[in-house]
Amino acid sequence: MTDTIPDIIDHLAGISPGSAGDTLRARRPVTKEGAQASWLALFAPSDAGEFSLAERFALATFVAILHGQAEIAAFYAKKLENEPNGTALRPAVEAAAAYGVTEGPYGHYPKGPLSNEDQDGLIYRVNDGERAILGEKLSALFEHTHLLVLRPRDAEPQALSKLLQAGWSTTAIVTASQLVAFLAFQIRVIAGLKVLNAA
Amino acid sequence: MTDTIIEPKVENAPNVFTQAQIGWTPWLQPLTADELTERHYEALVDRARASSPYFALLVRDPDILEARTKTDKDIFYNVADGLPRAERELAATAASRSNGCIFCASVHSRFATHHTEHKAEVQKLLDEGVSADLGERWNAIVAATVALTATPPAFTADHAERLRKAGLSDDEISDVIHGGAFFNWANRLMLSLGEPTPAA
Numbered sequence: 001m002t003d004t005i006p007d008i009i010d011h012l013a014g015i016s017p018g019s020a021g022d023t024l025r026a027r028r029p030v031t032k033e034g035a036q037a038s039w040l041a042l043f044a045p046s047d048a049g050e051f052s053l054a055e056r057f058a059l060a061t062f063v064a065i066l067h068g069q070a071e072i073a074a075f076y077a078k079k080l081e082n083e084p085n086g087t088a089l090r091p092a093v094e095a096a097a098a099y100g101v102t103e104g105p106y107g108h109y110p111k112g113p114l115s116n117e118d119q120d121g122l123i124y125r126v127n128d129g130e131r132a133i134l135g136e137k138l139s140a141l142f143e144h145t146h147l148l149v150l151r152p153r154d155a156e157p158q159a160l161s162k163l164l165q166a167g168w169s170t171t172a173i174v175t176a177s178q179l180v181a182f183l184a185f186q187i188r189v190i191a192g193l194k195v196l197n198a199a
Numbered sequence: 200m201t202d203t204i205i206e207p208k209v210e211n212a213p214n215v216f217t218q219a220q221i222g223w224t225p226w227l228q229p230l231t232a233d234e235l236t237e238r239h240y241e242a243l244v245d246r247a248r249a250s251s252p253y254f255a256l257l258v259r260d261p262d263i264l265e266a267r268t269k270t271d272k273d274i275f276y277n278v279a280d281g282l283p284r285a286e287r288e289l290a291a292t293a294a295s296r297s298n299g300c301i302f303c304a305s306v307h308s309r310f311a312t313h314h315t316e317h318k319a320e321v322q323k324l325l326d327e328g329v330s331a332d333l334g335e336r337w338n339a340i341v342a343a344t345v346a347l348t349a350t351p352p353a354f355t356a357d358h359a360e361r362l363r364k365a366g367l368s369d370d371e372i373s374d375v376i377h378g379g380a381f382f383n384w385a386n387r388l389m390l391s392l393g394e395p396t397p398a399a
Contacts, residue, residue: 105348153390181384191347
């Protein structure tokens with residue numbers, strides 16, 4: 001499926017040709033092209049491998065909702081619906097994300113002087129209802145993604161072990177981690193540019 | 200299932216924010232030198248990065264690594280105009296301090312120190328955290344970056360206005376946004392795919 005949107009960040013930030021945001025971005029063409037190339041590498045890959053487009057757009061919808069970004073979530077949810085089984089997955093993805101919404105970053109440091117900065121917060125689990133629809137594999141990825149988005153300093157090797165046990169390969173975990181981390185970037189660039197574009 | 204995690208037994212693991220040259224060790228298997236093809240080297244952009252376990256792990260997906268690396272280099276090293284290098288590194292350090300990435304903060308605080316006169320302020324940010332008083336211009340950059348780093352992002356017109364009052368143009372504010380946003384990408388990979396090791 002080819003995408004007719006020339007630049008996803010412009011599209012999602014509401015940046016039109018000649019606007020303040022457009023002028024700011026035109027100053028850094030390599031950055032602009034790199035962000036778009038990153039998006040294409042993750043969401044229009046030459047070979048999706050063991051990480052299907054439906055899974056990718058489901059994950060992106062989940063991440064955008066965790067970031068409180070309804071418009072961006074709707075964009076990815078629409079793309080999810082265009083994938084096999086996407087229409088059935090969408091409400092389960094949105095429901096699972098809704099009870100994951102909280103404020104971050106929080107989490108724990110290695111024991112020592114920073115321990116007084118430790119901050120507890122939601123340890124996210126997919127409920128049985130959504131788990132039945134999403135399946136074990138995607139549910140495990142959502143649980144890991146919640147950690148990545150909201151409490152990345154809580155990460156530990158056992159978290160990756162759970163993904164391997166759920167059927168994700170090492171390479172697919174790398175791609176999924178890039179996808180979540182890229183969205184953390186994309187969503188923040190959009191949030192920042194929207195402010196400057198409105199000035 | 201043939202893939203397994205790596206559980207390094209790190210002695211004296213770094214547990215404070217530091218500018219020392221600490222290391223990083225992965226929790227998943229990087230590609231070995233024998234497994235690297237021309238496509239992998241192309242994606243690494245700098246061939247020397249093949250010897251870094253972090254990049255040798257990320258290169259398992261060459262397309263996203265290549266695009267990411269080019270974006271990274273432009274955001275931080277394109278100094279034809281815009282925000283001074285030190286302040287891009289300050290934004291990277293502030294995001295890393297806020298998310299809690301000890302490794303990322305060590306590298307980028309070192310870079311910030313290298314490019315600035317305000318060396319004590321860089322260490323103050325590491326020691327005291329993101330509310331440390333670093334002087335108004337740096338305070339404004341740190342506050343904007345921390346707001347952007349929050350989930351959900353909390354960067355508003357007030358942050359932009361404070362940066363303008365501190366003397367930044369909108370071009371430079373855009374550089375703050377990109378530097379801070381990029382470290383929300385980097386921190387999550389560094390924190391979740393491996394852990395810091397002590398300075399040699």
